[in-house]
Amino acid sequence: MISEMQTGIQIGIYLVMALSVFAALAAVNLPNIFHAALAFIGTLLGIAGIFISLRADFLALAHILIYVGAVMTLVIFAIMLTQRLSDPNVRQHNNLSAPAFLGGLAFLTLMAKLIYTTPWPVKAAGTVPHVSVMDLGQALMTTYVFPFEVISVVLISALLGAIVIAKKDPL
Amino acid sequence: MDQIFVTLKSGILDQLGRFLPDWALVVHSVLISITAIAILGPVTMMYLTLLERKVVGRMQNRPGPNRVGKWGVLQPIADGIKMLTKEDIVPLRADGVLHFLAPVLIVMPALLVFAVIPFGRNMTPVNLNIGFLYFIAVSSTSAIPIFMASWGSRNKYALLGGMRVIAQMISYEVPMVLAAVPVLMLTGSLSTNDIVTAQSGWGGLQWFALTPWGFAGFIIFFLCGVAECNRSPFDLAEAESEIIAGFHTEYSGMKFALFYMAEFMNSFTVSAICTTLFLGGWQGPGFLPSWLWFFLKTYSLIFVMIWFRGTLPRFRIDQLMGLAWKLLLPMTLANILIAGFWHFTHGWIKIAGSIALVIASYEGLVRLNQRYTPEKRVYTFAE
Amino acid sequence: MIFGSGILKGMLVTLKNFTSSYFKGPDEGGLFTVQYPEKRLPEKENFRNFPFLVFDNTPDNLRCVACDICAKECPPKCIYIVREFDKEGRPLKRPATFDIDLTVCMNCGFCEEACPFDAIYMDHDFEIANADRHDKLLYHKDDLLKSNEYFRKIRPTNASAVDARRHEAEEKKKAAAAAVAAKAAAPKPTPPAAPNSPAA
Numbered sequence: 024m025i026s027e028m029q030t031g032i033q034i035g036i037y038l039v040m041a042l043s044v045f046a047a048l049a050a051v052n053l054p055n056i057f058h059a060a061l062a063f064i065g066t067l068l069g070i071a072g073i074f075i076s077l078r079a080d081f082l083a084l085a086h087i088l089i090y091v092g093a094v095m096t097l098v099i100f101a102i103m104l105t106q107r108l109s110d111p112n113v114r115q116h117n118n119l120s121a122p123a124f125l126g127g128l129a130f131l132t133l134m135a136k137l138i139y140t141t142p143w144p145v146k147a148a149g150t151v152p153h154v155s156v157m158d159l160g161q162a163l164m165t166t167y168v169f170p171f172e173v174i175s176v177v178l179i180s181a182l183l184g185a186i187v188i189a190k191k192d193p194l
Numbered sequence: 195m196d197q198i199f200v201t202l203k204s205g206i207l208d209q210l211g212r213f214l215p216d217w218a219l220v221v222h223s224v225l226i227s228i229t230a231i232a233i234l235g236p237v238t239m240m241y242l243t244l245l246e247r248k249v250v251g252r253m254q255n256r257p258g259p260n261r262v263g264k265w266g267v268l269q270p271i272a273d274g275i276k277m278l279t280k281e282d283i284v285p286l287r288a289d290g291v292l293h294f295l296a297p298v299l300i301v302m303p304a305l306l307v308f309a310v311i312p313f314g315r316n317m318t319p320v321n322l323n324i325g326f327l328y329f330i331a332v333s334s335t336s337a338i339p340i341f342m343a344s345w346g347s348r349n350k351y352a353l354l355g356g357m358r359v360i361a362q363m364i365s366y367e368v369p370m371v372l373a374a375v376p377v378l379m380l381t382g383s384l385s386t387n388d389i390v391t392a393q394s395g396w397g398g399l400q401w402f403a404l405t406p407w408g409f410a411g412f413i414i415f416f417l418c419g420v421a422e423c424n425r426s427p428f429d430l431a432e433a434e435s436e437i438i439a440g441f442h443t444e445y446s447g448m449k450f451a452l453f454y455m456a457e458f459m460n461s462f463t464v465s466a467i468c469t470t471l472f473l474g475g476w477q478g479p480g481f482l483p484s485w486l487w488f489f490l491k492t493y494s495l496i497f498v499m500i501w502f503r504g505t506l507p508r509f510r511i512d513q514l515m516g517l518a519w520k521l522l523l524p525m526t527l528a529n530i531l532i533a534g535f536w537h538f539t540h541g542w543i544k545i546a547g548s549i550a551l552v553i554a555s556y557e558g559l560v561r562l563n564q565r566y567t568p569e570k571r572v573y574t575f576a577e
Numbered sequence: 578m579i580f581g582s583g584i585l586k587g588m589l590v591t592l593k594n595f596t597s598s599y600f601k602g603p604d605e606g607g608l609f610t611v612q613y614p615e616k617r618l619p620e621k622e623n624f625r626n627f628p629f630l631v632f633d634n635t636p637d638n639l640r641c642v643a644c645d646i647c648a649k650e651c652p653p654k655c656i657y658i659v660r661e662f663d664k665e666g667r668p669l670k671r672p673a674t675f676d677i678d679l680t681v682c683m684n685c686g687f688c689e690e691a692c693p694f695d696a697i698y699m700d701h702d703f704e705i706a707n708a709d710r711h712d713k714l715l716y717h718k719d720d721l722l723k724s725n726e727y728f729r730k731i732r733p734t735n736a737s738a739v740d741a742r743r744h745e746a747e748e749k750k751k752a753a754a755a756a757v758a759a760k761a762a763a764p765k766p767t768p769p770a771a772p773n774s775p776a777a
């Protein structure tokens with residue numbers, strides 16, 4: 024019985040993965056840029072599903088909150104302000120598509136090489152330690168406090184930059 | 195009485211357990227919860243429409259709907275039948291798929307949020323240890339279907355309404371989360387269950403809203419919640435007098451009803467989460483069952499929402515943005531600071547320090563929110 | 578002056594309205610809506626709606642003489658009158674057909690003003706809603722006929738004035754007839770000039 028459920032869950036995970044790959048392909052290939060953005064949201068949701076299947080609930084929800092809730096909304100907002108939003112005559116490719124393809128391929132091989140050469144610590148099923156939000160917070164405030172602070176400085180400078188750009192008169 | 199729904203569910207599961215294997219029982223347990231939520235959501239929405247029409251009517255010296263059934267109790271059913279039988283109109287040049295998908299998708303986050311609401315003692319459908327984050331994450335996705343609706347109907351009013359919704363939702367999400375931060379900070383947990391149990395002192399009356407920082411947080415959270423579900427006075431997205439009906443201008447029949455349903459379920463869930471965070475959830479003196487306390491508090495918050503609608507005129511867009519970014523956001527930040535100070539210091543330092551912080555932040559806010567006075571212009575030709 | 582006190586004041590106003598709608602009467606700020614089909618406001622005497630034809634005592638005895646003045650006066654031309662003729666083809670002083678198309682009538686009351694015979698008056702009946710606008714809203718003579726008692730009931734002031742005037746005219750006519758008769762009786766009996774001539 025339990026194994027049946029597990030196969031069911033596994034099928035579900037593969038479905039989610041297939042969905043996110045499909046949505047990613049759609050995001051690249053759809054001629055309508057708004058549809059492409061929506062397909063990209065599908066990809067992000069699929070990735071969140073994969074996180075959930077890896078028991079990283081916090082990461083999954085933070086992913087949804089930040090990427091779907093905030094970043095993609097802003098992306099769509101920006102798309103809305105573009106011209107020729109759903110013009111079917113817009114070309115999908117320009118002259119740089121071949122170098123772009125090569126670059127993507129290079130990145131893919133790099134990632135694949137990294138993934139295959141990294142020794143992944145394999146643990147028996149069921150012994151995955153559950154990382155609580157408290158642990159995450161403590162890690163952020165102790166071990167990783169420097170990158171955390173650097174990120175916050177980057178965000179603050181981005182905010183200030185946005186204000187400076189948006190302000191009409193020089194400060 | 196307190197555990198009536200819990201016993202009901204376990205009784206059903208016991209009966210099913212006689213002829214079902216264990217794993218099927220797990221599935222059925224989930225299914226029962228889902229069914230309860232799936233019934234609760236639409237029924238809540240139906241009767242909220244009636245409540246809203248009644249209350250707003252009374253505030254305007256009208257009796258409200260009173261024809262269908264005694265006191266109009268069957269009015270929502272009549273409305274539902276009308277909605278179902280209305281013609282479904284799709285604009286000729288609309289984006290068909292998106293136009294169809296948007297009302298379907300907009301109900302999803304509204305319904306999903308119900309999963310983490312503690313309706314009563316032992317009555318949280320899913321006890322997630324990051325329940326509040328779940329609420330924020332899921333409700334933040336409801337901007338996407340609104341965008342789909344506004345873009346898919348190929349209507350300028352819909353597009354304007356959609357843009358307004360998104361601007362509003364992004365802006366108000368920030369102070370909303372920050373207003374809840376003191377609660378999460380002091381509870382040390384994101385789980386809605388833990389937040390409710392943290393307020394169990396004083397015979398179930400030690401609510402966070404009864405502390406100074408909690409009261410401020412409660413007001414800010416509630417205001418942001420009202421803005422999040424696009425209710426009056428923050429209903430610029432559907433401002434009838436300006437942009438017809440905003441993002442659902444081109445919807446009719448059941449699709450329109452779904453938008454309406456999502457809006458009302460959102461106002462229910464926002465009130466419910468507000469109750470959970472600040473009003474002690476299902477905690478209360480023991481003479482009433484816990485779920486009744488929960489619904490009483492939630493419905494009184496909904497009543498306040500309707501009361502707002504019956505009283506206040508609509509904001510202008512710059513006032514709306516100004517309220518979120520220039521008033522509520524600094525207030526929440528100061529509130530976090532004061533909550534920490536209040537909680538981790540003792541004696542006279544606590545009182546004096548908190549008061550000093552309040553005064554300092556008040557001064558800062560007043561200075562920040564000084565009215566902009568444009569410099570005197572000289573017109574050469576218009577005199 | 579605290580920040581937001583204006584909002585609180587406004588909210589108190591609506592809350593007062595809300596509570597008074599439950600606990601106070603219509604004159605003290607409570608609900609003043611009258612639930613129409615079950616309860617009605619008393620009709621105002623000067624309310625005027627679609628016209629009707631007045632008859633005295635029996636429906637045969639209607640006041641209308643088919644003079645066609647109202648039909649000519651009617652701005653939207655919603656009155657249609659056909660005079661009745663007797664068997665020899667002589668015109669009678671009564672209408673054979675008197676139709677008013679209520680879908681066209683605009684309730685101006687000019688017919689009432691124009692009628693020299695006090696025959697047509699404006700009614701109080703406004704509940705004429707109907708599913709069939711072609712047949713049911715074209716009122717024929719039988720639909721339009723209503724008794725003088727009804728007129729007296731709905732518009733007592735106007736009706737009594739009209740009745741008094743008619744009574745006076747009647748009296749005058751009788752007196753004139755009596756005078757004529759007396760004059761006729763006093764000298765030598767002469768052949769009656771026109772005994773069958775119409776009295777009106």
